[in-house]
Amino acid sequence: MTSYxxxxxxxxxxxxxSTETCVLKxxxxxxxxxxxxxxxxxxxxxKSTLLNIVAGLTEATVGGVILEGKHVNEPGPDRAVVFQNHxxxxxxxxxxNVRLAVDKVFGxxxxxxxxxxxTLHNLNLVQMTHAKDxxxxxxxxxxxxxxxxxxxxxxxxxxxxxxxxxxxxxxLTRAHLQDTVMGLHxxxxxTVMMITHDVDEAVLLSDRIIMMTNxxxxxxxxxxxxxxxxxxxxxxxxxxxTFLKCRQRVLEFxxxxxxxxxxx
Amino acid sequence: MNMPVAKSNxxxxxxxxxxAPAVAKIVSLPLRQTAMNTRIRATLVKIASAVIxxxxxxxxxxxxxxxxxxxxxATLPAPxxxxxxxxxxxxxxxxxxxxxxxxxxxxxxxxxxxxxxxYGLAALFGIALGTLIGQSVxxxxxxxxxxxxxxxxxxxxxxxxxxxxxxxxxxxxxxVIFITSVWPIIINxxxxxxxxxxxxxxxxxxxxxxxxxFFWKIMIPxxxxxxxTGLRIGIGLSWLxxxxxxxxxxxxxIGFFIWDAxxxxxxxxxxxxLAYIGIVGFLLDRVVAGLASIxxxxxxxx
Numbered sequence: 001m002t003s004y005x006x007x008x009x010x011x012x013x014x015x016x017x018s019t020e021t022c023v024l025k026x027x028x029x030x031x032x033x034x035x036x037x038x039x040x041x042x043x044x045x046x047k048s049t050l051l052n053i054v055a056g057l058t059e060a061t062v063g064g065v066i067l068e069g070k071h072v073n074e075p076g077p078d079r080a081v082v083f084q085n086h087x088x089x090x091x092x093x094x095x096x097n098v099r100l101a102v103d104k105v106f107g108x109x110x111x112x113x114x115x116x117x118x119t120l121h122n123l124n125l126v127q128m129t130h131a132k133d134x135x136x137x138x139x140x141x142x143x144x145x146x147x148x149x150x151x152x153x154x155x156x157x158x159x160x161x162x163x164x165x166x167x168x169x170x171x172l173t174r175a176h177l178q179d180t181v182m183g184l185h186x187x188x189x190x191t192v193m194m195i196t197h198d199v200d201e202a203v204l205l206s207d208r209i210i211m212m213t214n215x216x217x218x219x220x221x222x223x224x225x226x227x228x229x230x231x232x233x234x235x236x237x238x239x240x241x242t243f244l245k246c247r248q249r250v251l252e253f254x255x256x257x258x259x260x261x262x263x264x
Numbered sequence: 265m266n267m268p269v270a271k272s273n274x275x276x277x278x279x280x281x282x283x284a285p286a287v288a289k290i291v292s293l294p295l296r297q298t299a300m301n302t303r304i305r306a307t308l309v310k311i312a313s314a315v316i317x318x319x320x321x322x323x324x325x326x327x328x329x330x331x332x333x334x335x336x337x338a339t340l341p342a343p344x345x346x347x348x349x350x351x352x353x354x355x356x357x358x359x360x361x362x363x364x365x366x367x368x369x370x371x372x373x374x375x376x377x378x379x380x381x382x383y384g385l386a387a388l389f390g391i392a393l394g395t396l397i398g399q400s401v402x403x404x405x406x407x408x409x410x411x412x413x414x415x416x417x418x419x420x421x422x423x424x425x426x427x428x429x430x431x432x433x434x435x436x437x438x439x440v441i442f443i444t445s446v447w448p449i450i451i452n453x454x455x456x457x458x459x460x461x462x463x464x465x466x467x468x469x470x471x472x473x474x475x476x477x478f479f480w481k482i483m484i485p486x487x488x489x490x491x492x493t494g495l496r497i498g499i500g501l502s503w504l505x506x507x508x509x510x511x512x513x514x515x516x517x518i519g520f521f522i523w524d525a526x527x528x529x530x531x532x533x534x535x536x537x538l539a540y541i542g543i544v545g546f547l548l549d550r551v552v553a554g555l556a557s558i559x560x561x562x563x564x565x566x
Contacts, residue, residue, distance in 0.1 A: 075469040087463040
């Protein structure tokens, strides 16, 4: 039986001149429909590379990604990415940034009015309708990330890829945005794959946490299921025994068994 | 901004009402006007602070010039002499007194027309070629050194070659404008295309934009600040080149006027022509810069 999205025996080797660096080794992962999966690991362990392989932005050296039974090896809107640095086009307004994606993905299927409505609907989902006519340089980092999220959601992706989406934000904005993402996942039932280096974030948001060993030749070290029901409440979880246990497991993995080695 | 100010004025007038038993309403109206007046005054001060310093400097420089050139045996005319001798050129830029006796405004327009054609061609050709070169690492490596050498060649050095090729002064002058201004446009456009951030390429890849969409929606807007830097350098260079080219090719332009005035020992006229050239060059630069700030709104502010 095949899963919704399968990362199948992926190896990634970068070649520069005569030196070969093996970044990922034998990564196999099944993601179910509607599941929220986080990938956590120390910086440089190749987690972003893994996300880029799923997105199709980087090609796997060995193995591949199968989405709904089809092998995918080039980028496409069915695997929309929310980039760490938002990657909004600065010459377009908030609305036009989302509209560009909507026009491209639904240009043939929806009428002009429907596309306008769909764009506004997605901006509304992330509470950014009020700034629809602003340019990215005129809104805050958290708002930019919201627009990036709206752009990705508007593509109705089969898998939503989040590449450290909250990494560049301050703690309060990050918490606020995490709640938004959690709410949207609950509401829309997206399949999500998120890269993060924040333990609390991983436990709070995920159904499963994929812990990566240190590179080179990083592998999946351990997979942890987070058996906490949804909707989850940030404040209640602070004292929740399951939450604390999961958190401890991840911390132990990262800081005892696979401590970050500076020279690695 | 205006409202709170007005409000506080009103409340101030109400507070002061017991001390001034006159009707409060009457007191509040002039106060509102004062608020308006301070705003107008602030604007006036702002304008004055921008206009007065250059005016003072100009007056100072003219005085020094006047003092230096009033001595007997001075080789250059003083400002007062220029004023009296070139009076007709100063007061009316658009007079027509004969086939070769026309106002400087007309001459500038003729020069501008040549610049418009030469620079327009350079802009089209430069952006097109720059876009192609910017997309290929090997084209960039091969052509960039050649362009870097070619762009240092003085506009006038091209003139004999273009005269030989076109055998007519009009297209030769236009060619000189073209060849002078095209290099910075090509080079800057190519650099702009090369510097499109990987992020934008990733977005385009995820959205599966085709080549045409990528060109119009990502490439051109992303490179626009670079392209306009090239265009701005280009317009400056072409205005420099047209004066020199017209001195040699003749005709009606402002460059030829200077050469003609020199040959007929009309020194004051040359000074007026220089002022025209400077002001028009400044305006051309402003126009391209203004266009750039409209087109690249947001892009460079990231």
